[in-house]
Amino acid sequence: MSQKTPTNLGYALLGLVHQAPMSGYDLRKVFAETALGNYSSSPGAIYPALARLEKQGLIRGAEDRSHSLRPRKLYTPTDAGRKLMRGWLAEEVTQDTVEHDIDGVMLRFAFHSILDSRAATRRFLEQFAVALDAALANLDAQSELFPDDAPIHSRLALDAGREQLRATAKWARRAVGHFE
């Protein structure tokens, strides 16, 4: 069936059409105007991504002429699309995920309202916090192994990464409070 899982961009699109039916143009505006912009707003990325999602049966596009403008395609998630999205949102947050694709983890959190379950979101954030701690411990260890003659710059760069992880872990634990 659905052979390949979408990229983060694909999931972002799939998540957005859960909120309301949207055209490619609408979606591009969302990406252009919000922090989601990291997932690119270029037509050369989003139109092909939408086509892929449709081909995989995750979204469906319906023509809309009500505006009397050039007709646009309004996309909505299919049942398969909703199911895949829910599965993705509920995936475990591991140290590995955090180290290799923290943006993806944040993206999942941003769409967690789709699950409509405080318990699930709480679990997600708790896992996230634990995984962040583990990743942080990893960087701490690397910091200790640093040779004394290494340039200060690289050590400081590592510190920056540690501060970011710390800040995110702190955020996660504070955020849990919103879902109790």
Added chain:
Amino acid sequence: MSQKTPTNLGYALLGLVHQAPMSGYDLRKVFAETALGNYSSSPGAIYPALARLEKQGLIRGAEDRSHSLRPRKLYTPTDAGRKLMRGWLAEEVTQDTVEHDIDGVMLRFAFHSILDSRAATRRFLEQFAVALDAALANLDAQSELFPDDAPIHSRLALDAGREQLRATAKWARRAVGHFE
């Protein structure tokens, strides 16, 4: 001559061979064992990247048989490579850079020891801090524009981004102290 500028991975490789002559295998180990790992350690990425750098005349590979193992190629930067690296390190840090490629900015900082100039590094960090403030102000504005009926999740996700920027800005200002 050098038509295209390297990717972040390319710059990471170029920066590493500034520290000591290294083979592709050595470089892979560095990527596999350190936080640089975000720039991938797969042979399918780094060997072609090295070949590109060599073709562009930024590094040069010399055969080394001293280990009596299979001969390996030790890469060193060329004059053109050193010059390009210095130019890259000295590039201005703008709000746009921070918003679109903060990883690249951190990567540049990590290799700033190559410039061997406290003044340059100080300037870099000060620009970085200012750019981070601007990016943060941008997210703050987005946060205010948030519709009241928007899911808490997306607002919290935005908060996470703000905390990360704040932490990084704080780090940058503290780091300046090391170069006075």
Added chain:
DNA sequence: TCGCACATGTAACGTGTTACATGATTCA
């Protein structure tokens, strides 16, 4: 009528991913 906002796409290109292929040397 000129340009802008709306609206959807394609084509060429570079690069990263995964998986595979090869081969020498050391050590159990």
Added chain:
DNA sequence: TGAATCATGTAACACGTTACATGTGCGA
């Protein structure tokens, strides 16, 4: 002899980037 480590690469593939192409309707 077989496994592990050292060491370098290629091939197929998917995806994102930039740039281009096209067309409608509205307001100045």
